[in-house]
Amino acid sequence: MSVLIAYASKYGSTAEIAERIAGKLCDLGQNALAVPAEAAGDPTAYDAIIVGSAVYLGSWRKEATDFVRHNRATLSARPVWLFSSGPLGTETTDINGKDLEVEARPKEIDEFESEISPRGSHVFFGVLDPEKLAGRDRLMRRLPPVREILPEGDFRNWDEVDAWATSIADELARSTPSSTE
Numbered sequence: 001m002s003v004l005i006a007y008a009s010k011y012g013s014t015a016e017i018a019e020r021i022a023g024k025l026c027d028l029g030q031n032a033l034a035v036p037a038e039a040a041g042d043p044t045a046y047d048a049i050i051v052g053s054a055v056y057l058g059s060w061r062k063e064a065t066d067f068v069r070h071n072r073a074t075l076s077a078r079p080v081w082l083f084s085s086g087p088l089g090t091e092t093t094d095i096n097g098k099d100l101e102v103e104a105r106p107k108e109i110d111e112f113e114s115e116i117s118p119r120g121s122h123v124f125f126g127v128l129d130p131e132k133l134a135g136r137d138r139l140m141r142r143l144p145p146v147r148e149i150l151p152e153g154d155f156r157n158w159d160e161v162d163a164w165a166t167s168i169a170d171e172l173a174r175s176t177p178s179s180t181e
């Protein structure tokens with residue numbers, strides 16, 4: 001099956017997650033391509049679509065939300081999965097003891113779940129390299145309370161990314177009629 005992974009990334013770490021998912025899907029026999037959401041164009045030619053975005057201030061990046069909103073009809077007629085890349089650190093719960101993957105859920109996901117009925121939606125931990133931050137991001141991260149919730153480091157769990165991609169490949173393989181049938 002042809003699978004589009006349309007992603008939005010500001011500093012490159014979400015792009016690397018998208019590329020990793022594409023690589024894993026290709027290893028597992030799918031024809032997958034990761035493309036920045038703003039360059040992805042019309043996804044009608046793809047059999048399945050994965051949309052992912054970095055999370056900033058509780059939201060997906062505009063390129064990804066625009067992609068979903070512009071292609072709502074196509075997305076709701078195909079198998080779709082969503083992923084977000086956001087929380088930082090090694091804790092899986094926030095200061096109130098709540099599950100970070102749930103708390104870090106970007107605000108658009110409810111809207112997209114009801115409008116395009118994705119088969120799955122996943123939050124991956126992300127990356128923060130203070131040297132790379134520009135403009136307002138750099139200033140904001142210097143504030144002590146913000147610095148605490150945005151620790152420096154690469155917190156991506158590649159085994160988790162691979163496992164998620166594998167579950168998608170399995171689901172696609174199950175829905176592809178076998179060539180011998």
Ligand SMILES: Cc1cc2nc3c(=O)[nH]c(=O)nc-3n(C[C@H](O)[C@H](O)[C@H](O)COP(=O)(O)O)c2cc1C
Binds near residue numbers: 125136
């Ligand atoms: C200014 C700023 C705000 C952020 N806000 C959030 C947020 O609200 N929720 C979250 O989970 N992660 C947040 N993050 C973490 C980013 O989502 C994380 O660094 C992500 O991996 C960046 O992806 P990118 O390299 O593809 O841009 C923020 C990071 C910065 C620098």
